[in-house]
Amino acid sequence: MLDRFSDRMGDLVVGLINAVVVLGWTLTAAALHARDTPGLNETLAWVMMTVTVVALFWRSAYPLTVTLVTVACTIVYYPASSIDGPMLMAFVISLYTLAALGRVLAASVIAGATFVVIVVSEVLADFAHMTASETFMLGGWVIAVPAIGAVVAHHRxxxxxxxxALAETQKRSVAEERLRIARELHDAVGHHLSLINVQTVAALRKLDRNPLFRTEETLRVVADTSSLSLRELRALVGVLRDPDEDAPTGPGPSLDQLPSLVEAAxxxxxxxDLRVDGSADLPAAVDAAAFRVVQESLTNVLRHAKAKRVQVKVVTGTSTLAIAVLDDGVGEVKGAKGPGNGLTGMRERAEGLGGSFYAGPRDDGGFVVEATWPLGVQS
Incomplete structure (x- = not known):
C-alpha cells in the first residue's frame, strides 16, 4: 500500500510540474505570437495538449496506455499547431516510466517507431521544420530515454x-541461532539436570533401604552440578542480552573441562576412564562441539544405558580431532534405532563443522559414539 501511495504521489507531482511547464510555456508563446500564421488546426492542437497533460497523471498505473496516448497526441499536435512548445515532455516522461517499470521491450519498440516517424517525416518534408542535425539529435534522445529507463529498472x-536475499539471510540466521541455543540448552543444562536427577533418585532409593543413610555427599554433588547449570544458563542469557550491556558470559565449553565433567559422572x-592423546590449539568451534558431544554421550549413558563402565577417548592428530565414548551398558540408548534430540544434536555439531559422526551398538555389547572434526575449521 505504501508503494502504491508513493507512486500515486509521484504521478501527482510530476503531472503538476508537466502541466505548469507545458501550459504556461504554450500560453505565453500563444500570447506573444498571436498574430502569426495559425497552424493546420489550433483547436485540435489544444485538445491534444490537454489530453497529454491529463493522461500523465496516470503514468504509473497505466504506463503503456499513457505512452501510446501521449505519442499519438504529440504526432498530431506539432503539425496542427504553430506553437513549438514543450509538448514532447509528456511523451518523454511516459516513455521513461514505461521502461523504468520493467516494460523495456515495449518502450524500445515505441521509441524505435517514433524515431522512424520523426526522421522519415522530416526527410519527406526536406527538413522544413528542423535541420538534419536537429532531427537526428531529437531521434537520438527518443532512443536514449528507454535505455535510461532500462538502467533504472535493472537497479530497482x-x-x-x-x-x-537479505531478508532470507536474516531468517536463516535467526533459525540457526535458535537451533544453536536449543542445542546448548539441551546439552549443557540437560546434562546437569540429568546428573541431579540420577543423584537424587539414587539417594532416595538408599534412604528407602536405610533411613540412616547420610546424604551430605549427594547434596554436595547436586549443589555443585546445579551451580554449573546456573553458570551455563547465565552464559546463554548473556548471549541474548543487548551487546552494549554487561553480560556474565564466562569461558565457553572446552575439552579442558573434561576432567570436571568426568568427575561429575x-x-x-x-x-x-578418560584417555587423552595428543594436544593442539583447537579452533573454538571444534573445541566446544567436541566437549558437547562427550557431555551428551555421558548424559545418555547415565540416563539410559545402565552402564557400569565408560571409556572416553580424545585423540588430537595433525589435521583432525577424534573422540569416542564407549560404554558396557545393557539398556538401549535412546535414539539408537530412531534418532532423538541428543543424537541429532551431536550429529549436527559434528557434520556442521565438516566432520563425521557415528552412533550405534557395539558388537560386544554396549554402545559407542564416535565423532571427528578437521582442525582447519575457522574459529
Missing part, C-alpha cells in the same frame, strides 16, 4: 532481489 530489480556411580 537488483535492490528488490538484494532486499529479498563418576560421582553418579559410573566408572569413567
Amino acid at each position: 530489480r537488483y535492490r528488490a532481489e538484494t532486499a529479498v 563418576r560421582a553418579s556411580g559410573v566408572e569413567v
Whole structure:
C-alpha cells in the first residue's frame, strides 16, 4: 500500500510540474505570437495538449496506455499547431516510466517507431521544420530515454532481489541461532539436570533401604552440578542480552573441562576412564562441539544405558580431532534405532563443522559414539 501511495504521489507531482511547464510555456508563446500564421488546426492542437497533460497523471498505473496516448497526441499536435512548445515532455516522461517499470521491450519498440516517424517525416518534408542535425539529435534522445529507463529498472530489480536475499539471510540466521541455543540448552543444562536427577533418585532409593543413610555427599554433588547449570544458563542469557550491556558470559565449553565433567559422572556411580592423546590449539568451534558431544554421550549413558563402565577417548592428530565414548551398558540408548534430540544434536555439531559422526551398538555389547572434526575449521 505504501508503494502504491508513493507512486500515486509521484504521478501527482510530476503531472503538476508537466502541466505548469507545458501550459504556461504554450500560453505565453500563444500570447506573444498571436498574430502569426495559425497552424493546420489550433483547436485540435489544444485538445491534444490537454489530453497529454491529463493522461500523465496516470503514468504509473497505466504506463503503456499513457505512452501510446501521449505519442499519438504529440504526432498530431506539432503539425496542427504553430506553437513549438514543450509538448514532447509528456511523451518523454511516459516513455521513461514505461521502461523504468520493467516494460523495456515495449518502450524500445515505441521509441524505435517514433524515431522512424520523426526522421522519415522530416526527410519527406526536406527538413522544413528542423535541420538534419536537429532531427537526428531529437531521434537520438527518443532512443536514449528507454535505455535510461532500462538502467533504472535493472537497479530497482537488483535492490528488490538484494532486499529479498537479505531478508532470507536474516531468517536463516535467526533459525540457526535458535537451533544453536536449543542445542546448548539441551546439552549443557540437560546434562546437569540429568546428573541431579540420577543423584537424587539414587539417594532416595538408599534412604528407602536405610533411613540412616547420610546424604551430605549427594547434596554436595547436586549443589555443585546445579551451580554449573546456573553458570551455563547465565552464559546463554548473556548471549541474548543487548551487546552494549554487561553480560556474565564466562569461558565457553572446552575439552579442558573434561576432567570436571568426568568427575561429575563418576560421582553418579559410573566408572569413567578418560584417555587423552595428543594436544593442539583447537579452533573454538571444534573445541566446544567436541566437549558437547562427550557431555551428551555421558548424559545418555547415565540416563539410559545402565552402564557400569565408560571409556572416553580424545585423540588430537595433525589435521583432525577424534573422540569416542564407549560404554558396557545393557539398556538401549535412546535414539539408537530412531534418532532423538541428543543424537541429532551431536550429529549436527559434528557434520556442521565438516566432520563425521557415528552412533550405534557395539558388537560386544554396549554402545559407542564416535565423532571427528578437521582442525582447519575457522574459529
